[in-house]
Amino acid sequence: MRPRESLTSLVLTAPATLALVIFVFLPVAVVFLLAFTNYQIGAPGLGWVGLDNFEQLFGSRLGRNALLNTLTYVAIVIPASVGLGLLVALGLHALARSMPRLSDVLKAVYFLPVAATLVAMAVSWQMLLHPSLGLINTWSSALGLPAPLWLSDRGLVLYTLSAIGIWQSVGYNMVLFLAGLAAIPPALYDAAEVDGATGGWSRFWLVTWPMLGPTTLFVLVVTAASAFRVFETVATLTKGGPAFASDTIVYALYREGFVYFKAGYASAITVVFFLALLLLTALQVWVIERKVHYR
Incomplete structure (x- = not known):
């Protein structure tokens, strides 16, 4: 590459690179440093306290509770939402052949x-789950079913x-699954039918x-x-x-950092959150990547 082209490339990429360093990498570095201090906002x-913040997080009942609640939430939401998303996509993809208008309406629904705004939706759920005035408990009572305290029962709130x-x-x-289904060549189904795969x-x-492998990984x-x-x-419905039955790691981060102003401890929670998410993502890629077929 000629010097003039190199200079042009540098000029074009420098603003984005500088913004990335200032607004992403630098704050991340500051958070990692603050995690080993007792800094409080103001x-x-x-x-310097070393690993004290991390010992407090893993050693205290509240810290372990937030971590366990988050892992429980993740263990429920990931398989259920991915599985249901795939089932809905398969159903709507098949429905689009015979009733395209109805399929489009259901996709929008x-x-x-x-x-929609998550906070607005959370407020709607708060009204629906009200123990005495909520529509869900009203219907449950009308059908002779129990009307539990969805957001006040310690054993139920996390599942709610x-x-x-x-x-x-x-x-x-x-x-996402609909996009993956639309990209599958119809010729593959014809070839599979020739080989005897006639059933759904x-x-x-x-x-x-197999063809949805890359989409599933994403x-x-x-x-x-x-x-x-x-x-x-969590912040809208239960706080x-x-x-602390519905306390999660991100809400604990918010509470410690922006309510109690313990920036050092909140930074330690952020580091644990970042490393846990990085580990889970790497594990997913490492395990599933082997079975993914790219065209």
């Missing part, structure tokens, strides 16, 4: 939770939030599922990232309660 100074998280994620996963189940396992990574950073529904 304090005149700070002190399923995608509505993704397009997980159900809302699944509801929020299915529409987005559906759109055999066609799915021999053609559809959906898993995106869903995992979204599930790990759950915050809006980590009752008795």
Whole structure:
């Protein structure tokens, strides 16, 4: 490459590179450094505490509770939202051949939770789940079913939030799977039929599922990232309660950093959150990448 072309490339990439360094890499480096200090927002100074913040996170009951709640939430939301997203996409993809207008309407309905503001949707769920005035408990009582305290029962609240998280994620996963289904060449199904795969189940396992490998990997990574950073529904509906039963790692980060102003401890939580998400993503890629077929 000639010097003039090199200079042009440098001039074109320099602003984006500088912005990336200033607004991404530099803050990440600062957070990693603060994680080993006792810095509090507004304090005149700070002190080096080493691994004390991490020991507090893993050693305290509240810290372990937030981590366990987050892992439980992730373990429920990821498989359920990915599986339901795939089922909905398969159904709408088949429906589009015979009833395209109805398929388009259903796609919009399923995608509505993704397009809507999460806080507004959380408020709607708060009204629906109200113990005495909510529509869900009203219908349950009318049918003679129990009307539990969805957001006040310590043993139930985390599963309620997980159900809302699944509801929020299915529409987005559906759109991704629909794109993957549309990209599968019809000739592959014809070839599979010649080989004897005439049933829907055999066609799915021999053609559809292998060809959806790259899409499935992407959906898993995106869903995992979204599930790990759950915050809006917790902050709007429960604020980590009752008795920290729905406390998650991101809400704990917010509470420690922006309510109690413990920037050092909040930074340690951020580092753990980042490393856990990085590890889960790497594990997904490492395990599933081997079985993914790229065209």
